[in-house]
Amino acid sequence: xxxxxxxxxxxxxxxxxxxxxxxxxxxxxxxxxxxxxxxxxxxxxxxxxxxxxxxxxxxxxxxxxxxxxxxxxxxxxxxxxxxxxxxxxxxxxxxxxxxxxxxxxxxxxxxxxxxxxxxxxxxxxxxxxxxxxxxxxxxxxxxxxxxxxxxxxxxxxxxxxxxxxxxxxxxxxxxxxxxxxxxxxxxxxxxxxxxxxxxxxxxxxxxxxxxxxxxxxxxxx
Amino acid sequence: xxxxxxxxxxxxxxxxxxxxxxxxxxxxxxxxxxxxxxxxxxxxxxxxxxxxxxxxxxxxxxxxxxxxxxxxxxxxxxxxxxxxxxxxxxxxxxxxxxxxxxxxxxxxxxxxxxxxxxxxxxxxxxxxxxxxxxxxxxxxxxxxxxxxxxxxxxxxxxxxxxxxxxxxxxxxxxxxxxxxxxxxxxxxxxxxxxxxxxxxxxxxxxxxxxxxxxxxxxxxxxxxxxxxxxxxxxxxxxxxxxxxxxxxxxxxxxxxxxxxxxxxxxxxxxxxxxxxxxxxxxxxxxxxxxxxxxxxxxxxxxxxxxxxxxxxxxxxxxxxxxxxxxxxxxxxxxxxxxxxxxxxxxxxxxxxxxxxxxxxxxxxxxxxxxxxxxxxxxxxxxxxxxxxxxxxxxxxxxxxxxxxxxxxxxxxxxxxxxxxxxxxxxxxxxxxxxxxxxxxxxxxxxxxxxxxxxxxxxxxxxxxxxxxxxxxxxxxxxxxxxxxxxxxxxxxxxxxxxxxxxxxxxxxxxxxxxxxxxxxxxxxxxxxxxxxxxxxxxxxxxxxxxxxxxxxxxxxxxxxxxxxxxxxxxxxxxxxxxxxxxxxxxxxxxxxxxxxxxxxxxxxxxxxxxxx
Numbered sequence: 001x002x003x004x005x006x007x008x009x010x011x012x013x014x015x016x017x018x019x020x021x022x023x024x025x026x027x028x029x030x031x032x033x034x035x036x037x038x039x040x041x042x043x044x045x046x047x048x049x050x051x052x053x054x055x056x057x058x059x060x061x062x063x064x065x066x067x068x069x070x071x072x073x074x075x076x077x078x079x080x081x082x083x084x085x086x087x088x089x090x091x092x093x094x095x096x097x098x099x100x101x102x103x104x105x106x107x108x109x110x111x112x113x114x115x116x117x118x119x120x121x122x123x124x125x126x127x128x129x130x131x132x133x134x135x136x137x138x139x140x141x142x143x144x145x146x147x148x149x150x151x152x153x154x155x156x157x158x159x160x161x162x163x164x165x166x167x168x169x170x171x172x173x174x175x176x177x178x179x180x181x182x183x184x185x186x187x188x189x190x191x192x193x194x195x196x197x198x199x200x201x202x203x204x205x206x207x208x209x210x211x212x213x214x215x216x217x218x219x220x221x
Numbered sequence: 222x223x224x225x226x227x228x229x230x231x232x233x234x235x236x237x238x239x240x241x242x243x244x245x246x247x248x249x250x251x252x253x254x255x256x257x258x259x260x261x262x263x264x265x266x267x268x269x270x271x272x273x274x275x276x277x278x279x280x281x282x283x284x285x286x287x288x289x290x291x292x293x294x295x296x297x298x299x300x301x302x303x304x305x306x307x308x309x310x311x312x313x314x315x316x317x318x319x320x321x322x323x324x325x326x327x328x329x330x331x332x333x334x335x336x337x338x339x340x341x342x343x344x345x346x347x348x349x350x351x352x353x354x355x356x357x358x359x360x361x362x363x364x365x366x367x368x369x370x371x372x373x374x375x376x377x378x379x380x381x382x383x384x385x386x387x388x389x390x391x392x393x394x395x396x397x398x399x400x401x402x403x404x405x406x407x408x409x410x411x412x413x414x415x416x417x418x419x420x421x422x423x424x425x426x427x428x429x430x431x432x433x434x435x436x437x438x439x440x441x442x443x444x445x446x447x448x449x450x451x452x453x454x455x456x457x458x459x460x461x462x463x464x465x466x467x468x469x470x471x472x473x474x475x476x477x478x479x480x481x482x483x484x485x486x487x488x489x490x491x492x493x494x495x496x497x498x499x500x501x502x503x504x505x506x507x508x509x510x511x512x513x514x515x516x517x518x519x520x521x522x523x524x525x526x527x528x529x530x531x532x533x534x535x536x537x538x539x540x541x542x543x544x545x546x547x548x549x550x551x552x553x554x555x556x557x558x559x560x561x562x563x564x565x566x567x568x569x570x571x572x573x574x575x576x577x578x579x580x581x582x583x584x585x586x587x588x589x590x591x592x593x594x595x596x597x598x599x600x601x602x603x604x605x606x607x608x609x610x611x612x613x614x615x616x617x618x619x620x621x622x623x624x625x626x627x628x629x630x631x632x633x634x635x636x637x638x639x640x641x642x643x644x645x646x647x648x649x650x651x652x653x654x655x656x657x658x659x660x661x662x663x664x665x666x667x668x669x670x671x672x673x674x675x676x677x678x679x680x681x682x683x684x685x686x687x688x689x690x691x692x693x694x695x696x697x698x699x700x701x702x703x704x705x706x707x708x709x710x711x712x713x714x715x716x717x718x719x720x721x722x723x724x725x726x727x728x729x730x731x732x733x734x735x736x737x738x739x740x741x742x743x744x745x746x747x748x749x750x751x752x753x754x755x756x757x758x759x760x761x762x763x764x765x766x767x768x769x770x771x772x773x774x775x776x777x778x779x780x781x782x783x784x785x786x787x788x789x790x791x792x793x794x795x796x797x798x799x800x801x802x803x804x805x806x807x808x809x810x811x812x813x814x815x816x817x818x819x820x821x822x823x824x825x826x827x828x829x830x831x832x833x
Contacts, residue, residue: 012222012242015230016471020237024244024471027523031244044555045525057231085523087471088242204228 002049002066005078006094006221010059013089018053024087025050025065031085034078037068051102052179052212055187060209064105064221066098096221105220107160107213108179110186114171114202124200125166128173128193132162139192155192158184160217171202176213223317229303237472238266239300241292241314244469245521247279248315249289256395258282258290259313259320259360261328263338264748266294270468271476273530274366275329278387280464288395291315291323292468295338295746296345304345311345321346325361325398327391328379330368333725334718334753336375336736337744339364343378350737352380352425358408361398365391369422370452370499371677371785374725374732376424380408381415383422384788385452386485388461390420416446420453422788429730429784435771437729437782451789452499454825458485458506465517469524478526479518481511483543486822486832487532488813491589492600492680492800493631496532499678499790501822502832503813508539512546519556526557534560536814584615587626590634591641598633598804600680602812605645612649616656622665623649629695629713630673630687632804639695642668643702646709653708669712670699672719676726677785678792680800683777686723688770689716717755718747723773724762729784732772734765793821 009016016024026046029036038044051064073081078095086092114124131137136154143151158178165172177184186207194201212220222240230236251257260279262269269275269292282290291313296304304311310319320326326346328339340350343362349355355362364372365383372382383390394415401411416423426446430438442448455461463482470477486503487496515527527547531537544558551558588603590596596603612623627642646668653664672692675681687695696713703711725732739761746752762769777783779798796819803810810818813832817823823832 012240013471015236015240017235017237020472023473026525027469028244030519030523030525031521033520038555056236085244087244087469088246 001098003069003075004094004096004098004221005065005067005082005092006096007063007065007090007092008059008061009054009063009090010061011089013087014057014059016087016090017056018050022048022050024090025067028082028085029067032078032081033072034081035070035072037070051105052108052183054209055185055207058207058209062209062212062219064102064212066102069095094221100214100220103180104214105179105212106215107176107217108183108209109174109176109211109213111208111210112173112175112186112190113206113208114173114190115204115206116169116171117203118169120166120169120171121200124171124197124202125164127197127200128171129164131193131196132156132159132175132189137192139188141188153182153188155184155188158182159189174210176217179212223309223312225307225309226312226317229300229307229309232303233300234297235472237470238294239296239314241317243471245466246292246315246468247283247289249283251289251316251318253287254289255287256289256325256399257313257323258288258395259293259323259326260290261293261320261326261339261342263295263328263330263335263342264746265297266470266472267474269294269329270470270474272329272331273464273480273482274387276464276467277462278327278391280467281388281391281462282395284462285392288392289315291320293320293326293342295342298746298752301341301345301745310347311342319346321348321360323360324402325363325395327383328362328364328366330364330366330372330375332748333368333374333722334748336725337740337747339375340378340737340740341745344740350740351377353377355380356408358398358402358406358411361408361411363394367495367499368726370495370788370790371726371728371783372422372424372788373429373730373784374728374736376730377733379424380412381421381423382788383453384420384450385790386455387453388455390418390453393418394421413444413446416444420450422450424730427787431729431731435768436777437784437786439782440786442787448787449789450787451791451825454502454791455485455504456827458504459510463506463514465514466521467518469522476528477524478528479515479522479524480528480530481515481518482506483511483529483531483534483537483540485531488536489533489602490600490800490810490812490818490820492598492804493589493628493673493676495676495679497679498792498797498820500532501790501792501813501820502826504832505538508543508546511543512550515547516550519550519554525555526559527551528559536812584612584620584622585624585626586611588645589626589628590631590638591627591643591645592638594807595631595634595638595641597809598807599631600800600804600809602809605648608645609648609652613652613656616653616664617658619658621653621657621659621662622667624667624669625649627668627670628673629670629699630692632681632684632801633807634687634695636695636698639698640702642670642699643706646703647706650706650708664708666709667712668699668703668709669714670696671714672716674719674723674726677783678790678797680797680804682727682783682797683779683781683801685776686720686773688774689720692716718753720769720773721747721755721758724769725772727784728772731765731767735761735767738764791822791825796820 049066075095079092082092140150141153160176162175369382428441432438484505486500589601675684
């Protein structure tokens with residue numbers, strides 16, 4: 001099985017898109033003098049693959065990248081050398097051989113922070129609680145496959161657990177969501193909330209991926 | 222990161238353009254530097270980050286401990302809208318601080334269609350547009366780049382222009398600025414002193430008088446400013462800074478590769494080419510040094526592609542030696558090596574094979590004119606037989622696409638010359654039929670023509686751009702000639718931007734009003750079809766009582782005083798006039814390596830050296 005990196009992407013690096021991030025890693029490996037496997041075929045290029053592409057603007061402390069370590073560094077040197085070759089905001093924490101299949105990555109823990117700089121309305125918390133406690137919450141979702149350009153998705157079965165915590169000017173949703181097949185992007189929760197309760201729409205929302213989990217809720221590596 | 226910025230970024234396209242934080246971006250402690258410089262490129266991040274000159278200046282300044290140079294680009298429309306709505310001022314990418322608080326704001330001026338962005342960026346920075354309305358010394362607004370050889374349309378907006386290569390003079394005027402700031406000089410006192418630095422042109426220190434017919438009567442220096450300001454050059458390319466360690470964008474840019482600058486200047490002397498005259502004299506870098514730079518730059522950047530970048534790279538005397546050295550490094554690492562500018566006459570199969578071992582896409586040649594007579598006139602010393610020999614070589618080697626670039630409206634051009642373009646393209650097609658090992662794949666021959674824009678400091682600075690109707694007629698003539706050639710695609714350039722370029726490239730200070738009018742009425746990003754509005758520019762000229770044809774379509778008298786009377790590229794006016802006369806006699810001038818033609822640029826070499 002392929003080698004893996006565990007890395008975080010925060011600060012200014014949040015805005016690097018998925019494709020750009022792969023290019024950034026390919027170059028960073030070269031800068032750090034770490035040899036990695038190349039694809040075969042007519043235009044061979046360094047192979048890297050990132051599990052669960054992160055939306056632009058989201059931060060994460062648990063990104064997983066697959067590659068093949070060929071030489072130039074021992075696995076335990078890779079995080080330090082690669083981080084030194086990275087743009088600001090990308091830190092590589094671990095390099096290790098992958099043991100489990102990526103499809104076992106079943107859930108993601110997100111921290112979604114609703115910001116109310118003018119003060120949080122008291123009723124925002126019960127409103128969001130009401131929304132997440134519904135029997136079903138069907139929304140339209142963009143789809144490239146469906147003929148109509150969108151499909152209907154019920155969000156509730158894709159939410160495994162959640163917890164709300166509030167400060168005077170924020171409301172923080174800590175939620176474990178389905179990761180893939182199908183996955184749930186927390187942006188859909190924000191959008192549903194703002195549609196159902198426009199009067200409690202926050203000024204701004206940040207999204208942070210805190211942990212990737214397997215089907216039993218243990219950290220996936 | 223700035224909170225407003227963080228709130229804006231999710232709403233705009235390609236937000237990574239606006240964040241900074243790239244690998245090798247320089248972050249310093251602002252308390253520990255004595256000068257902060259905003260290096261502004263008046264176009265998008267993707268274009269500006271592809272500019273080698275800016276990378277050089279960024280490195281030259283940031284090498285100095287006490288100077289912090291940051292980058293600033295023109296935001297795309299969606300970002301500009303958000304910035305204006307949220308009151309976010311234009312900021313330096315490294316610190317996020319407003320550039321209005323910097324010491325010096327420096328623009329890189331490479332093409333006329335970016336002028337509206339200069340004004341827009343000053344406005345986004347929260348600064349008055351006109352130099353006279355910015356009373357304080359700080360921030361000082363400067364500009365450099367090729368357009369500064371006639372910067373007159375921007376004269377009222379910019380405090381000083383830097384002529385020529387900026388490696389040395391930039392540090393000189395920053396030093397003077399710091400002295401002025403610390404000793405409390407007024408802006409006027411500083412500018413008078415700055416005008417004494419060779420290569421610095423302070424437009425406010427010149428009075429321009431006009432004749433009744435609209436031409437310049439005279440340019441009078443004030444307060445001891447020099448009558449002529451000659452561009453600066455780097456004397457020794459082996460000693461000059463090369464950005465081995467340079468910013469690697471985290472998002473894709475236009476030229477996303479290592480750029481290796483082999484030499485400055487060009488030996489060719491094409492009479493229409495401003496770069497060919499303006500970058501004289503030719504100064505080469507040592508091939509061993511270049512090979513080292515190339516390897517180190519690949520190593521530090523992680524780029525998988527390198528390009529040899531100079532005005533006419535195949536004229537580099539040690540090209541084979543350099544390519545061999547670089548290929549020894551690049552080939553085992555799958556790093557691609559390319560040459561952006563090929564001349565058909567020096568082109569050889571072995572070089573081509575050596576460089577492009579994998580991809581066999583299209584090749585580009587620029588014969589510029591269709592007949593030998595006209596190519597001789599413009600001193601594009603490219604022989605038809607050499608071109609055909611080159612394309613035969615390409616086609617035999619399996620290439621199946623060729624692009625050919627030409628200009629319409631060159632001085633002395635006749636219909637015969639226009640139709641000669643079609644003949645030449647057909648000969649290229651027959652060469653394919655004759656040589657291609659695999660005709661089943663077909664061939665793509667693309668002919669593109671642009672409308673010739675006469676530029677200052679060239680042999681054609683006196684010449685008229687042909688009228689638009691005449692350009693259209695020649696386009697139609699050529700289009701009809703190609704009607705039956707199914708394998709040849711003909712593209713022609715829209716005339717609108719070429720007309721405006723012709724106006725602004727040889728324009729005078731009065732055009733500043735039109736520029737400001739156009740900006741006030743929404744002009745920006747004029748190099749982008751999404752934003753360019755031709756009507757707006759015509760209205761701007763009319764509103765300011767200016768006649769575009771006076772600038773674009775008028776032939777100048779031999780001794781007319783040009784608006785660009787003060788800036789000098791080191792090439793004498795007599796030489797340029799002589800070159801123009803040779804053009805009208807269809808006589809060629811040998812390249813600088815074959816024989817020195819005495820243009821005067823060698824006087825810029827302080828060692829009394831020879832160019833080339």
